[in-house]
Amino acid sequence: MDANTNNRAFVGGCLGVLGFFLPWVASAFIIGDSLFTYLTGGVAERVPWVELLCAVLLLVGGAFAIKMRRTAATIILFSSLVGIAFALQAFFEQVAFTYQYSTGGDKLGGFLLLGVGFWAALIGFIYALTGGLKGLAR
């Protein structure tokens, strides 16, 4: 495979790990909350460790991609799909929260408050998913 799948899983995993430490909720003039601050701050219901686990699994899948093609693709597909589900949860939570409490005109503008960590992780997981699907197709 599969240097291509290997590369995509590594890039996706690195973006996922990076996204864990970068802000997921953006705010003007102050640094937003990252998943790391959620984890250390005891925000348990959002299970922030799931995102980091998915990113690490992508790196593991990428490492196995050349020797064990389908096993690696299975790991990559699992972790990227779970990562995308995690991002979906964060997205809808933020959009719905803004919709509920915004008193301004743009009640659907909650996605603008999503931070760089969210976008890095989302792009990484989607990129890794394409790599996993390519690995299966060969």
Add this chain to the structure above:
Amino acid sequence: MNILEDMPSSRILVLVSGAIGVVAFFLPWYLYANGVSLLSVATYTSGPNFKEVFPGEFLLTWLEFVAGVALIVSAFLPAKKVADNMSLIGAVVGLLFALYIFSTLLATIASGATVFGGLNVLSVLGIGFWMAVVGFIAGLISTLKGRRAAQGNEEQVEWPAEVVSASPSKE
């Protein structure tokens, strides 16, 4: 590990989606306190009245777990038609369960709100719900793709033998 190396692609996707469905059972579906998982609802004995959050029967929550297990088992079944039907039923039941949770939450939490006002329900849905949605949709797509590919192969196998023997170009 060798089992995975010999497994067809569509079966691997079914296996992955089933695993996601099973893991989702243990993670929060509802963002309340430390998060309410389906396991905590199914094994509820005392504490906050989760029945207000999940008004359906408590036993029904196991349906999601069973749907995930059905997908995993179907990935390993040798009989292809049985496996296809089993994974199709598992994916549909899993998606219907997620829809059921969403609609009951909409009716419970957002009661009295307008249809778009019900959007605030999305802010209390946890990772378990979204994993189930993503996992069972992936399972449904891979099952349908696998069935279509199998039908295509059957047609290809059946056609040429008859067509080739009766074909004028071969005579």
